[in-house]
Amino acid sequence: MRVLVLTTWFPDTGNQATAPFNLKHVQAIADDHDVRVVHVRLGGTGAVVSENYGGVPVTRISISPLRPLGYLALARHVWAALKEADVLHTMAFTSAVVAAPIHAFRRTPWVHTEHWSGMADPASVSKLWVALSWLRYILKLPNVVTAVSTAQAKQLSRFARGGRVDVVPNVISVSKEKINRTAPANGVTRLISVGGLVLGKRPLLAVQTLALLRNQGIDASLTWVGDGPLRANMVAAAAAAGVTDHLSVTGWVEPQRVQQELRKADVFFLPTSHETFCVAAAEAVAAGLPAVVTDLPAVRDFLTAENSVLVGNDSAQDFGAGVELALRRFANVSGETIAATIPSAFAPVLVVEEFTRVYARAGALSL
Structure with missing residues (x-):
């Protein structure tokens, strides 16, 4: 046609x-x-x-x-x-x-x-x-x-x-490259978020969660792939929380770079407030990463207990607990197994x- x-x-x-x-x-x-x-x-x-x-x-x-x-x-x-x-x-x-x-x-x-x-x-x-x-x-x-x-x-x-x-x-395409998930390097838990630095993605809540995890003794870092009007606010919040050295904001990057960043991470994390699908989460799972995402109806088409932890509340404590649960639940689950959970319909x-x-x-x- x-x-x-x-x-x-x-x-x-x-x-x-x-x-x-x-x-x-x-x-x-x-x-x-x-x-x-x-x-x-x-x-x-x-x-x-x-x-x-x-x-x-x-x-x-x-x-x-x-x-x-x-x-x-x-x-x-x-x-x-x-x-x-x-x-x-x-x-x-x-x-x-x-x-x-x-x-x-x-x-x-x-x-x-x-x-x-x-x-x-x-x-x-x-x-x-x-x-x-x-x-x-x-x-x-x-x-x-x-x-x-x-x-x-x-x-x-x-x-x-x-x-x-x-x-x-x-x-959503599953990469043909071999997916290798390894234990966090040197004990560091590498979190990654992908999306605009806008209110709906709640980047300040992501910073609060990072600070909470570190205060609880988890050596966590966060890479945020994206940019937007809240970038300065996010950087300021990180400084106030004392986590500046553990936060990296890449700005907008090419799709290939997004995939490269995903392959460096241990957990995909996005405390978003609303979605119609959440491509970023689906692509992360397709790259072999477990996801910690807000429990929204739109993500339930592809995020399940086999590949993610869905967080039902909106506090840093809840998202921090979600990250900890994901680290335990998927510690011995291969990237190939996680990627295979993405529906073929995509x-x-x-x-x-x-x-x-x-x-x-x-x-x-x-x-």
């Missing part, structure tokens, strides 16, 4: 950490279908850029309230592209908002994939989003809506057409099969 992906969330060479899960979905789809991507840069003012990114043709178009005619240029481009497409596939909620006026005049079968956790709880985002949350009913316009987890599908069902949301998970070849079925259900041309 000829698939036009329209998304407001997509990585580029300047920020490879933006929505890598969308790129992996696109690359999986491109294995079986002819895919083109239109990346809408909300608030941008740059010129239209056409390039190949990650093996897929991408056109990047900026639109801004300061330049309302930019939307007309986007509409013309998308309209022309839809003439050559069998299916429109939007990814992330703002993409559906952008696409809706264009789709009203071009009835190409439409599939929407949602990733945003703010869809479930507008109050956790802002007062403005609470006021505008009625926009969620735009999801009744696509022929089919997909979610990345069972929990998210249930949350979105009241906004989707017919109350049905299909689950097509994120792509493999690219099976993800694209699911999307192919979804496209057919949406009314696109069948193969």
Whole structure:
């Protein structure tokens, strides 16, 4: 099929950490279908850029309230592209908002994939989003809506057409390299977190947990792979707790570097407050690491007692106890055994099969 992906969330060479899960979905789809991507840069003012990114043709178009005619240029481009497409596939909620006026005049079968956790709880985002949350009913316009987890599908069902949301998970690949987990080097427990330094990931709680573990006699260190507005706060909290020498913040790094950092660690640790899937945890388990993560409905599709400790409360004491339990539970469990717990349904070849079925259900041309 000829698939036009329209998304407001997509990585580029300047920020490879933006929505890598969308790129992996696109690359999986491109294995079986002819895919083109239109990346809408909300608030941008740059010129239209056409390039190949990650093996897929991408056109990047900026639109801004300061330049309302930019939307007309986007509409013309998308309209022309839809003439050559069998299916429109939007990814992330703002993409559906952008696409809706264009789709009203071009009835190409439409599939929407949602990733945003703010869809479930507008109050956790802002007062403005609470006021505008009625926009969620735009999801009744696509022929089919997909979610990345069972929990998210249930949350979105009241906004989707017919109350049905299909689950097509994120792509998680298990490395073909031999996975060797060894005992902590020199008795040091090497924790790793991956994600943005933002409120939802709770990096300050991670620092509190690190300090607690060290105060309890556990020689723990924490590497946080990522960056964000709370970086200075996190560094200050580490200094106040006396753990500066045991905290490393890498900033944003390339995906290959993330894998390298995971292979240096003993336990993946993320005290996140909300997720629709948690790709970072799944990738850590796929790399052979046990995970200590907040007990959220979205992670229960793949985190179990065989590969993780799920923490039901929100204190440093609870997460510290979770880390200690993980160290005991998985002390003699091989990396291969942990990696094997990741469901095969997350493999690219099976993800694209699911999307192919979804496209057919949406009314696109069948193969």
